[in-house]
Amino acid sequence: MDFSLLKGVLESKSYGKIADICDELMLQVAAQGIAFQDEWPYAIHLLGHIYVNDVNSARFLWKTIPSAIKETKPEVIGAWTIGQRLWTRDYAGVYEAIRGFEWSPEAQGLVSAFSDLYTKRMFELLLSAYSTITVSDTALFLGMNEEDATNYAVQHGWNFHPSSRMLTVKRQPTVTEQKLDPSKLQRLTEYVFHLEH
Missing domain, CATH: 1.10.10 (Arc Repressor Mutant, subunit A)
Structure with missing residues (x-):
């Protein structure tokens, strides 16, 4: 499976494109009937949806992730923990979930950028409320x-x-x-x- 486009987006820090790229790649792979469960970057895919504040899509993706992946890939659970906190509007819990996991080098930049973006969103919320x-x-x-x-x-x-x-x-x-x-x-x-x- 060719993840070069995704890797390029991660390297260029164009994090807002990750969810769309992963969704498109997943559709292409599914249309070809290729099994991709073990090598699919589920954590990055979840974080991509979370980054663009699309928690509904992240929830849908979480429900489609096989149990075996959820049980063997802690970073996937770490990413979903952020999504859960967002879903329940547990503002402090979002930060706890971000800091409570040791992210892989691939995910670290994305998580850090999301944390900064989330802080700005929360500040704007306080500003308006x-x-x-x-x-x-x-x-x-x-x-x-x-x-x-x-x-x-x-x-x-x-x-x-x-x-x-x-x-x-x-x-x-x-x-x-x-x-x-x-x-x-x-x-x-x-x-x-x-x-x-």
Whole structure:
């Protein structure tokens, strides 16, 4: 089986493409009737779906993985543990699952990139959901200790109040760009002209 395309994507750190490439390869191999269970990169495939935040596809893939693979490939279980935590919205558990396994060199870069991406997603979630939040809750959501979470938030413009151990969220100004459609402007001009005359 030729995994050169997948290896190239991993080496170039184009992690957002992994799930699609693995899905396509799996369909091609299945269409040819080739048995691929033992050599299939199930952990990378699961992590690829998790990276693009497609937990439903990861769940479906998990259900199709043979029991023998689940019993003999701990990294597959490690990848699925992340998926389970995402599915149940166990935010701190996601970080525990990431740190709780010693990933292979092939998976390490992908897991690390997912961890960074997940931290950014959680920070955006906090940004949209809170005006103030405790340092301990921030640390829980970001998978950091309290000092690192405070530093991370302050670096992103939030204010820290040491006496209350609270962070005040600094919302980024939203810039909405309106596109001017010349045909709509023309119709509006004609309508206003019609009303005035």
